[in-house]
Amino acid sequence: MPAVIEVRNLHKRYGPHVAVDDVSFAVEQGEIFGILGPNGAGKTTTVECVEGLRTPDRGEIDVLGLDPRRDRAELTQRLGVQLQDGQLPDRLRVGEALRLYGSFYRRPADPAALADALGLAGAQRTPYAALSGGQKQRLSIALALIGSPEVAVLDELTTGLDPQARRDTWDLIQDVRARGVTILLVTHFMAEAERLCDRVAVIDGGRVVALDSPAALAERVQGGQRIRFRPSVPFEDALLTDLPDVTGLTRQGDVVVVTGTDNALGAVTSVLARHDIAADHLRVEQAGLEDAFVALTGGDEKTRRRRTP
Numbered sequence: 001m002p003a004v005i006e007v008r009n010l011h012k013r014y015g016p017h018v019a020v021d022d023v024s025f026a027v028e029q030g031e032i033f034g035i036l037g038p039n040g041a042g043k044t045t046t047v048e049c050v051e052g053l054r055t056p057d058r059g060e061i062d063v064l065g066l067d068p069r070r071d072r073a074e075l076t077q078r079l080g081v082q083l084q085d086g087q088l089p090d091r092l093r094v095g096e097a098l099r100l101y102g103s104f105y106r107r108p109a110d111p112a113a114l115a116d117a118l119g120l121a122g123a124q125r126t127p128y129a130a131l132s133g134g135q136k137q138r139l140s141i142a143l144a145l146i147g148s149p150e151v152a153v154l155d156e157l158t159t160g161l162d163p164q165a166r167r168d169t170w171d172l173i174q175d176v177r178a179r180g181v182t183i184l185l186v187t188h189f190m191a192e193a194e195r196l197c198d199r200v201a202v203i204d205g206g207r208v209v210a211l212d213s214p215a216a217l218a219e220r221v222q223g224g225q226r227i228r229f230r231p232s233v234p235f236e237d238a239l240l241t242d243l244p245d246v247t248g249l250t251r252q253g254d255v256v257v258v259t260g261t262d263n264a265l266g267a268v269t270s271v272l273a274r275h276d277i278a279a280d281h282l283r284v285e286q287a288g289l290e291d292a293f294v295a296l297t298g299g300d301e302k303t304r305r306r307r308t309p
């Protein structure tokens with residue numbers, strides 16, 4: 001499949017500060033491609049170079065066969081970008097905003113149909129300032145799509161939304177992709193990347209530290225399962241660590257935590273049963289992208305905030 005976005009060896013510094021330090025990735029047609037990383041990782045700088053808003057110091061970027069800086073006018077017609085909060089006048093009504101932005105494009109989408117698809121049909125006459133957080137977010141997505149783009153760049157899509165609005169937005173993005181739009185999604189929510197993205201580039205300190213499907217990233221870092229239980233009688237670690245499906249065992253007080261493949265649970269419970277050991281308070285957790293993210297970047301956002309006062 002042809003690459004719709006190709007970034008090769010991108011470098012960008014602000015004065016002495018290196019924001020992007022050799023980033024490369026390619027996004028295929030029809031993909032939802034995630035850029036995931038902690039605060040300050042270089043995500044926004046990277047996508048702003050893709051959009052042609054910033055000039056790279058080094059490296060090449062190709063979007064739909066165009067050079068984002070040289071062919072910016074043409075790219076603007078074919079690449080949808082989400083507006084950030086505060087970029088619209090308070091008194092502009094939803095319907096007016098859609099028609100105004102539509103007028104900038106050669107092939108605008110039908111504003112009424114788009115408003116309908118985004119659950120804004122009833123808010124067409126509502127001024128921007130009177131919209132709820134979720135409605136503002138949906139309008140910013142609508143404006144990214146009003147030019148019928150082939151590629152949409154969505155940055156911090158669901159920040160500030162409540163869980164229901166977040167899930168609705170995720171469904172919406174899947175519908176957008178189903179209509180053939182390739183999506184580059186910047187996020188620092190692991191759950192969002194896991195739910196939406198076909199592939200994810202994990203960026204940390206201006207570098208791509210991993211690039212894979214969410215499931216493959218999770219699997220690479222951890223076994224598939226984490227099993228916790230309180231054994232009814234003491235036992236040697238080797239009883240379980242000798243099992244091929246077990247990759248690790250730690251003890252937290254009298255609780256045993258075993259990590260392993262997706263088959264670990266069956267193997268562990270049958271060995272325990274054979275040795276007449278009951279596993280009390282047994283809990284099984286699936287290793288997810290969160291584990292992968294923490295392991296790859298050396299900490300999630302909260303840990304980092306604690307580390308850097």
Ligand SMILES: Nc1ncnc2c1ncn2[C@@H]1O[C@H](COP(=O)(O)OP(=O)(O)OP(=O)(O)O)[C@@H](O)[C@H]1O
Nearest residue numbers: 014017019037038039040041042043044045046188
């Ligand atoms: N215009 C600028 N001038 C100077 N430094 C900047 C500028 N823009 C970003 N930076 C710095 O470059 C680094 C990367 O920033 P960037 O916004 O690309 O990261 P990010 O991953 O998008 O972070 P966040 O999740 O917080 O938005 C950060 O250390 C940031 O402080």
